[in-house]
Amino acid sequence: MQFIKPDINIDFIGKRKFAYGLSLALILISIASLILHGGPKFGIDFVGGTVIQVKFQTAVPIKNIKSGLDTLAIGNSSVQSFGDRDDHEYLIRTDLSIATGERLSDQIQKALAGATGSAAEIRRVEMVGPQVGKDLRQKALFAIFYALLFIAIYISGRFEFKWILTGLMAVALMGAVYFLSLFNVSIPFLILVALLVTLLLFWLLNLKYAMGAIVALLHDVIITVGIFSITGREFTLPIIAALLTIIGYSLNDTIIVFDRIRENLRKISKSPMPVIINRSVNETISRTILTSLTTLLVVIALLVLGGGIIHDFAFALTVGIVVGTYSSIYVASPILIAWQERTRKK
Amino acid sequence: MKKISWRMVIVLVVAIVAIVYTLPTFLPTLWPYKKINLGLDLQGGMHLVLEVDTIKAVEGTVERIAQELRTGLRDERIRTAALDRIGGTRISVKITGQENIEKFQKLLDKDFKDLRILSKTLQDGVLDMVMDLPENESDGIRLMAAEQALETIRNRIDQFGVNEPDIRNQGENRILIQLPGIRDTQRAKELIGKTALLEFKLLDEDHDVETALKGNVPAGSEVLYQVVIDKETLREIKTPYLIKKRTLLTGAYLTDAKVQIDSQFNEPYVSIDLDKKGARIFETITAENVKKRLAIILDNKVYSAPVIQEKISGGAARITGNFTAETARDLAIVLRAGALPAPVNIIEERTVGPSLGTDSIRKGLIAMLVGGVFVIFFMAIYYKGAGLIADFALLLNIVLIAGGLAAFQATLTLPGIAGIILTIGMAVDANVLIFERIREELALGKTPRAAVDAGFNRAALTIMDANITTLIAALVLFQFGTGPIKGFAVTLSLGVISSVFTALVVSRLIFDYFLRIRRVKQLSI
Numbered sequence: 087m088q089f090i091k092p093d094i095n096i097d098f099i100g101k102r103k104f105a106y107g108l109s110l111a112l113i114l115i116s117i118a119s120l121i122l123h124g125g126p127k128f129g130i131d132f133v134g135g136t137v138i139q140v141k142f143q144t145a146v147p148i149k150n151i152k153s154g155l156d157t158l159a160i161g162n163s164s165v166q167s168f169g170d171r172d173d174h175e176y177l178i179r180t181d182l183s184i185a186t187g188e189r190l191s192d193q194i195q196k197a198l199a200g201a202t203g204s205a206a207e208i209r210r211v212e213m214v215g216p217q218v219g220k221d222l223r224q225k226a227l228f229a230i231f232y233a234l235l236f237i238a239i240y241i242s243g244r245f246e247f248k249w250i251l252t253g254l255m256a257v258a259l260m261g262a263v264y265f266l267s268l269f270n271v272s273i274p275f276l277i278l279v280a281l282l283v284t285l286l287l288f289w290l291l292n293l294k295y296a297m298g299a300i301v302a303l304l305h306d307v308i309i310t311v312g313i314f315s316i317t318g319r320e321f322t323l324p325i326i327a328a329l330l331t332i333i334g335y336s337l338n339d340t341i342i343v344f345d346r347i348r349e350n351l352r353k354i355s356k357s358p359m360p361v362i363i364n365r366s367v368n369e370t371i372s373r374t375i376l377t378s379l380t381t382l383l384v385v386i387a388l389l390v391l392g393g394g395i396i397h398d399f400a401f402a403l404t405v406g407i408v409v410g411t412y413s414s415i416y417v418a419s420p421i422l423i424a425w426q427e428r429t430r431k432k
Numbered sequence: 433m434k435k436i437s438w439r440m441v442i443v444l445v446v447a448i449v450a451i452v453y454t455l456p457t458f459l460p461t462l463w464p465y466k467k468i469n470l471g472l473d474l475q476g477g478m479h480l481v482l483e484v485d486t487i488k489a490v491e492g493t494v495e496r497i498a499q500e501l502r503t504g505l506r507d508e509r510i511r512t513a514a515l516d517r518i519g520g521t522r523i524s525v526k527i528t529g530q531e532n533i534e535k536f537q538k539l540l541d542k543d544f545k546d547l548r549i550l551s552k553t554l555q556d557g558v559l560d561m562v563m564d565l566p567e568n569e570s571d572g573i574r575l576m577a578a579e580q581a582l583e584t585i586r587n588r589i590d591q592f593g594v595n596e597p598d599i600r601n602q603g604e605n606r607i608l609i610q611l612p613g614i615r616d617t618q619r620a621k622e623l624i625g626k627t628a629l630l631e632f633k634l635l636d637e638d639h640d641v642e643t644a645l646k647g648n649v650p651a652g653s654e655v656l657y658q659v660v661i662d663k664e665t666l667r668e669i670k671t672p673y674l675i676k677k678r679t680l681l682t683g684a685y686l687t688d689a690k691v692q693i694d695s696q697f698n699e700p701y702v703s704i705d706l707d708k709k710g711a712r713i714f715e716t717i718t719a720e721n722v723k724k725r726l727a728i729i730l731d732n733k734v735y736s737a738p739v740i741q742e743k744i745s746g747g748a749a750r751i752t753g754n755f756t757a758e759t760a761r762d763l764a765i766v767l768r769a770g771a772l773p774a775p776v777n778i779i780e781e782r783t784v785g786p787s788l789g790t791d792s793i794r795k796g797l798i799a800m801l802v803g804g805v806f807v808i809f810f811m812a813i814y815y816k817g818a819g820l821i822a823d824f825a826l827l828l829n830i831v832l833i834a835g836g837l838a839a840f841q842a843t844l845t846l847p848g849i850a851g852i853i854l855t856i857g858m859a860v861d862a863n864v865l866i867f868e869r870i871r872e873e874l875a876l877g878k879t880p881r882a883a884v885d886a887g888f889n890r891a892a893l894t895i896m897d898a899n900i901t902t903l904i905a906a907l908v909l910f911q912f913g914t915g916p917i918k919g920f921a922v923t924l925s926l927g928v929i930s931s932v933f934t935a936l937v938v939s940r941l942i943f944d945y946f947l948r949i950r951r952v953k954q955l956s957i
Contacts (some may be wrong), residue, residue, distance in 0.1 A: 139788070183779075191618065209788040215779035218481065229912035236904045244897060324847055327909055327917045331854065331924065334905030338861065338898040345894045373861075373868045380810060380864075381857030384803030388853050391802055393795035395473070396850055403854070 098367045098415060099360045099423060105416035109305060116312020123315055129322035132223045134216035135181045136160075138194065142174040142204040151176060154201025158193055160184060169394030175209070183215045224267075226326040227277045233330055234303065235259060235284070237337060238296040245295040245344055252296065255287055298421035299340050302413040306336050310406050319398050328402035335381070336410030339374050340418045346370050347419065363419045371415065378411040439941050446933075447828060450835030457838060468838045470612075471845030471919050474793050476786030477612035478620065479915060482585070482776040484605045489577035489774035490570045491520045497547070497565075498523050499678070504543055510535045513558075522550065522564040533559045577773040578605045585609070585624055585776075587769035592623055607776070617783050619762065627731050627775045628766040630683030632717070634676045635725040635737055641674040652677050656727070658734040660754050673734050675727050680717050682771075685710025689767035691760045694752070700760040701752040704767060711747025719743035730763075782915075796849035804830075804856050811860060815867050817956025821942045822863035825934040829859050832930040833923060842926075845919030855927025858902070862935030865898075866891040867957055880955045884943050892936055899928045 098105075120126060130137050140151075151165050161182035168175040184190060191208055198206040214222075235256040243249035263280050267273060281304070288297040307329055314321065346366035354362065385407060389400035457468045472479050498517045505512050513526040527536045536559065540547070548566040552559070565573075578601065585607060586599045598610040614620055636653040644655050658671045688705040706714055717726070718740050727737040728751050735753045751763070808826065811819035833852055837844055870887035878886065903925060910921035946952045 207785070207787070209785045211781065211783045213778070213781040215483075215777075217483075218780045225912050229908050232912075233905055233908040236908065237901055240901060240904060323913070323917055324920075327847060327913065327920050330905045330909050331902075331920075334902035335858070337901040337905075338858075341897045341901060342865070342894055345897060373864050376814075376864050376868075377858070377861040380807050380860040381854070383806045383810065384800075384853050384857040387803035387806065388799045388850055391795060391799040392850070393792060395792060396796070396846055399847065399850060403850075 095364075095368055096371075097364060099364045099420060102416065102420040102423070105420065109413075109417060112309050112312070113305065116308050116315065119312050119315040126311060126315055126321045127318065128219075128223075129320035129325075130179065130212060130214045130219065131323045132219050132226070132321060133181075134183050134214050134219035135179060136184050136211070136213045138178040138208060138212075139168060139210040140176050140178060140194075140198060141207045141209050142176070142198075142202065144204045145171075145174055146176075146202045146204050148176070150202040151178070151198060154198045155194075157197050157201075158190075160190075160194075169397070173394075174204075175394065183213050222323065224273045226323070227273055228263075228267075229326065230307070230330065230333075231263065231277050231280060232260065233333060234281070234300055237303070237333070238284070238288070238293070238300055241299050241337075241341070241344075242293045242296040244341075245348060246293060248291075248293060251291060252293060255291065259284060259287075294422055295344055298418045299337060299344070301421055302340055302418040303333050303336060305413050305417055306332055306406060306409045309409050310402060313405050314402065319401065322398070324396075324399040325402050328399050328406065331403065332406030332410055335407065336413060339377075339411060339414030342370050342373065343367055343414055343419055347422070360423055363423060367415055367419055374411060374414060378407055381407055439937060443938050443941055447831070449839075450832045453835035453838040454831060457834070468834065469841055469843040470789075470793075471843045471848065471916060472610060472612060472782070472789075473784050473846045473916055474789050474844065475612055476614075476784050476789040477610065478614050478617050479780075479782040480609040480611075480621070480624065480778055481602065481780035482581075482607040482609065482624070483779045484578045484581045484607065484772075485775045485777065486574035486577045486605050487520065487774075490565065490573050491517075492774070493573055494521050494523060494565060497544070501525075501544060504539055505536070508535055508539055510539065518562070521570070522562055523547070524560070524562045526561075527559045528557060530557060533557075574605065578607075580773045581776060582607055584770050584772050588623055588765055589620075591765045591769060592620065594620075606779070613786070615786075619758070621778065621781075623762055623765060625776055625778060626766050627772045628683070628769075629731055629771045630686070630767060631679045631729045632681040632714075633679055633727050633729060634721060635727055636674040636676045637724065639674055641672055644674050645672055649674075656729060656732055656734050658736075671734075673727060673737060675729070675734070680726075681706075681710060681713050683767055684771070685713070686767055686770075689764040691757070691764050692750075699752075700755045700757050701750050702755070702760055702764050702767065703748065703750050706747030706749070708747070711745065714747055714749065715743060715745045792846045793849075796846055796853075800849060800853050800856070803853050807856055807860060811863070815863075815957055818863075818867050818870070818943075821939050822860065822867070824942070825863065825938050826856060826859055828938060829855065829927070829930050829934050832934070833926045836926040836930070837923070840922075842922045843919050844923070845916040847916045848919035848923040851920045851923030851927060854924065855931060859927065859931035859935070861898070862891075862895045862931055863939060865895055866935065866939065870955070870957055874955065874957070880953070881947050883955070884940075884947060888936070888940055888943075895932060895935060899932050903928050 148165050148167070152163075155163050155165070155178065161180045161184075163178055163180040166177045166179070168177040178194075191211070195206050195208060239249070239252045239256050242252035259280060263276060266276055285297065285300065288294075288300070310329065310332060311321075314325070319325075343366055346369055347363055350362045350366050350369075354365075357365075382404065385400055385403045388396060389404055392400055454468075495517055498515065501523065502512075502515055505515065510527065510532045511529065512532075513528050515523070515525050518524050525536070527533050533554070546565070546569060547563040550562045550564055552561045554560075564570075582599065582601050589597050589599060589609070589611070594611045595613055597612075598608070600608050602608045609624065611620060636650065639650045639653065641655070644650065644653070649655060653674055653676050655672050656675050658673060660669045660671070661667070662669055685706045686704055687707045687710075690703050691700055692703045693700055721740050722742060723739065725737045725739050728735045728749075735751055738752075755763070804826070808823045811822045811826075813819070815822065830852065833855065836842070837848075866887050869891045870883050873883035873886045874880070906921045906924040906928065910918055910925070913921055
């Protein structure tokens with residue numbers, strides 16, 4: 087059985103302007119949403135606060151829960167339903183980092199049971215102090231940045247054999263970022279600048295494969311973050327893990343295509359680049375679609391059946407896989423072409 | 433033939449080892465081996481991060497030095513205009529009179545050489561000095577405070593009796609505590625967080641506590657409260673006491689603390705034993721202050737202030753108060769383990785109830801099962817015979833991951849289960865790469881054996897490339913992540929490694945078996 091005929095020949099490269107347009111639109115929408123909402127919606131992992139997961143025996147209207155909480159001194163709180171409807175679980179979130187000592191858990195249970203008439207069970211409590219939240223924010227940004235750098239080294243090494251050059255560049259960047267981070271500079275700003283500098287360096291050092299890959303990855307991350315922002319979901323530590331996984335996974339696809347391109351370059355070096363790239367993408371599309379399909383199958387199983395805690399994580403992965411597949415086909419390779427045209431114009 | 437038997441041996445060995453490691457988790461009675469560790473989010477428990485307020489430890493030392501200086505000045509009969517601790521960690525002194533100033537300088541040089549002089553003005557026969565501790569001294573105190581806090585907390589938790597607690601330090605002054613399976617999180621937090629500084633001080637019976645409350649606190653004394661929770665109304669009753677600041681005896685001299693029941697009122701109390709030096713000090717205190725009241729203070733709260741009836745030798749004392757069996761036991765634990773050198777604050781807490789843990793495991797496993805079944809069916813339908821080989825490799829994959837987790841004693845968390853599920857989807861990738869190549873080669877007209885050879889060889893490099901990048905992401909996650917995220921990074925890494933192994937070695941083996949030994953003529957792919 088075969089979905090995709092072996093002699094498939096879609097003109098991906100020819101359609102690349104359209105793909106550029108779509109990608110640009112998606113990125114702009116993402117950034118617009120982020121600006122509109124004042125940045126990503128951070129969970130307590132990154133801004134501090136307390137989250138309490140409560141389970142009731144019977145269905146309970148949220149306003150009863152809220153009125154029950156009003157009697158307690160827990161600051162600004164929000165209540166959200168969580169997981170399956172039948173589980174009757176709710177998430178209470180406050181911006182105060184309250185240590186649930188001093189019989190607070192008992193007080194909450196009593197107040198809620200009283201206000202809703204249904205027995206309340208506290209299933210989970212998470213509290214993150216503001217300093218820890220700040221630390222985790224920084225750690226997450228560093229993690230993403232370092233991962234991108236390592237990947238850049240690997241790709242430049244494997245595809246352009248420029249191990250040492252990229253290695254030195256990466257070490258220099260990491261050192262500079264670390265050094266500057268000690269000076270109380272705003273870390274997000276620092277990482278952003280570092281990323282732009284990195285891309286600039288790719289350009290100057292002619293590391294086109296690394297550039298193509300990293301641009302595709304940034305494209306995936308921005309759009310995933312944007313969709314999270316649009317759907318009002320929170321950023322927590324697991325979501326950052328999902329982003330890094332998407333980076334690793336999306337790269338798989340990109341490398342498969344780059345591999346083919348390299349192989350075909352050797353085989354039919356006479357043809358122009360766009361033709362080679364087209365051919366390579368067509369040859370690998372069967373595998374790309376198949377893998378994405380099977381991975382989506384399992385991730386969607388996780389999304390639907392995995393329960394509330396892992397739900398957002400599975401959602402991030404789903405979005406990331408779809409966008410990642412698209413970017414491997416329509417974003418990474420065309421960048422190589424854009425490069426070629428630039429160098430040819432010179 | 434030789435090649436195959438070599439590889440077959442390796443695969444069999446790996447498979448058997450993995451199965452051996454996995455068994456204890458499912459059949460714990462069969463093997464007394466290590467089980468798979470479950471993370472707190474799957475077995476329930478509490479994760480705490482404490483921050484040790486090490487600056488307070490420095491302040492405490494400076495306070496002690498200030499007291500010693502005051503005693504020294506008194507002994508040498510140096511009249512002091514003022515001696516205060518300012519800014520937490522500095523001591524300011526004002527001395528008048530030439531003779532006093534000289535004696536003061538001599539005292540400093542003799543007994544207080546460690547103090548660093550920040551400012552010194554000598555004008556019109558008045559000496560103003562501000563001193564503090566030099567950097568390396570205060571840094572040393574802070575480091576030691578953090579270490580001591582860790583040890584004391586470990587001691588307390590050991591006595592509390594938790595199954596396999598994990599206590600370690602994180603950075604300069606943070607302590608990470610994981611208590612799996614704990615039910616009474618409230619008690620545990622109070623036990624861990626209590627500074628538990630036990631002090632014996634005399635009541636200031638020369639002055640009135642009411643006038644002190646109005647703002648007129650006499651020098652050398654302070655107002656401390658006794659907080660009692662009325663058993664019926666559950667309300668707090670605060671009683672003020674005027675206490676002389678000077679600490680006569682601390683809990684450092686304790687050798688033991690036990691819970692006893694008072695035979696008269698049938699109420700629990702804590703009996704403490706002092707060491708020889710402490711016993712002697714206690715004897716002196718009680719002898720010199722008969723009929724006066726001695727306050728027993730814990731963390732600046734008065735527990736009780738009994739009247740000293742007579743001189744007490746032998747170094748045994750009682751702490752009574754409104755105790756329940758539980759609170760008495762906790763106090764005894766805390767006194768035995770010793771006071772924390774500095775207060776600790778809880779800066780991060782994640783507690784999962786056991787019911788949520790089992791639910792998470794169930795949901796995760798169901799998702800894995802359903803997803804897995806989908807993939808298995810899909811592969812069988814799309815690639816037919818070869819698909820079944822890939823499916824077998826997939827199942828072996830899961831066993832290998834489970835075995836790896838048990839062998840390395842890594843922790844399985846809910847994101848970790850998600851990682852296994854992800855691996856199921858991604859493991860297919862390697863096989864797809866190989867099979868698509870084989871199909872291509874077959875289409876070019878090669879024989880099955882040649883097609884399989886070419887397929888595996890060509891695909892191998894690409895498979896390595898692609899999976900290494902996932903591995904890089906997983907390693908970065910492992911480095912930067914905590915708890916559940918680390919669990920995810922571990923299963924992802926194990927999954928990637930095992931899927932490469934099963935795709936390149938195991939699948940190849942099965943193909944070769946069918947092609948060379950069974951001499952199958954046509955590939956079902």
